[in-house]
Amino acid sequence: MSDTVPDLSELLANSPKNWGKWGPDDEVGSLNYLTSVEVMRGMAAVRQGKVFTLQVQMGNPQGDPLWPGRRPAQRVNVLDHGHFMCGKGPKFPGNMEYCDDMMVMYLQGSTQYDALGHVWYDDQIYNGYDAMTTIGGTAKAGVLPIAERGIVGRAVLIDMARFRGKDCLDKGETFDHNDLCAAAEAQGVTIEKRDILIIRTGWIGSFYKRGADDFYKDFIEPGLTYSPELVRWFYEMEIPNLVTDTIANEVTIDPVSGVALPLHSALMRNLGVAFTEIILPDALADDCAADGQWSFLYVAAPLKVVDGSGAPVNPVVIK
Numbered sequence: 001m002s003d004t005v006p007d008l009s010e011l012l013a014n015s016p017k018n019w020g021k022w023g024p025d026d027e028v029g030s031l032n033y034l035t036s037v038e039v040m041r042g043m044a045a046v047r048q049g050k051v052f053t054l055q056v057q058m059g060n061p062q063g064d065p066l067w068p069g070r071r072p073a074q075r076v077n078v079l080d081h082g083h084f085m086c087g088k089g090p091k092f093p094g095n096m097e098y099c100d101d102m103m104v105m106y107l108q109g110s111t112q113y114d115a116l117g118h119v120w121y122d123d124q125i126y127n128g129y130d131a132m133t134t135i136g137g138t139a140k141a142g143v144l145p146i147a148e149r150g151i152v153g154r155a156v157l158i159d160m161a162r163f164r165g166k167d168c169l170d171k172g173e174t175f176d177h178n179d180l181c182a183a184a185e186a187q188g189v190t191i192e193k194r195d196i197l198i199i200r201t202g203w204i205g206s207f208y209k210r211g212a213d214d215f216y217k218d219f220i221e222p223g224l225t226y227s228p229e230l231v232r233w234f235y236e237m238e239i240p241n242l243v244t245d246t247i248a249n250e251v252t253i254d255p256v257s258g259v260a261l262p263l264h265s266a267l268m269r270n271l272g273v274a275f276t277e278i279i280l281p282d283a284l285a286d287d288c289a290a291d292g293q294w295s296f297l298y299v300a301a302p303l304k305v306v307d308g309s310g311a312p313v314n315p316v317v318i319k
């Protein structure tokens, strides 16, 4: 690691940008690559009619895997049979009874889409919008345009944990685009241009097995690591969406530069790659290993939160 940690503006000085590529008002970035042709390419990948959902459970009594400092989703009963038993429930002709509850949560507190305006440096977010537009709500490049649009395309799952012969990658273990291609080759699948890229590290699944104390101890996630070549690969492959079973889609601290989460800036802010985080793909991965089908149709639509910096989602995969 270098002695002095560079600013993102220095680290990414020559990094490619997709700003302006889809016009000055664009707010969904590389999702623009998912044209109707790409939707049909995804449809063509459906061969068996098997369905998988990728969201983690929300408000699990074991806790929810979260970026340190965020709190788990809290579900609170507001009305249930107890209210009716003691005469406190609302009265309806015919005596219908019902239950109600509410949830308080971080919008990044479950499987989620980040808005492209979620992260920035140099006072500019994706497409060059002023970071002032995030004050009081993500008014530009928020999650709403992504939610209104929806995400449909061909996806490929790369199981890095399985490729390395592990249940779960180690804390801080890194890999790059060359490793992804090597794993794809071992799986017998090709990462094609404009594929939605799903990566399994085993990390989120490990939360439920090892428990929160061990998960958060000396917290550093495994994941993709920054290099100019990796960013160029995403740029040239026109990857619309990066989906992983980690909280932040990349190794927490880049081991070379010491910068925290540089791919959030290089991929999300500069290229407009949509980030989907905290998925649980373990059942899907087991199935793909069993039947050898690692590509499929991916469909997702985050919740339509006005001015949200992100929103929960339950992505659906159809093989």
Ligand code: UVW
Residues within 6 Å of the ligand: 067, 108, 114, 118, 247, 248, 249, 277
């Ligand atoms: C941060 O907000 C730091 O990360 P994430 O994109 O994982 O929510």
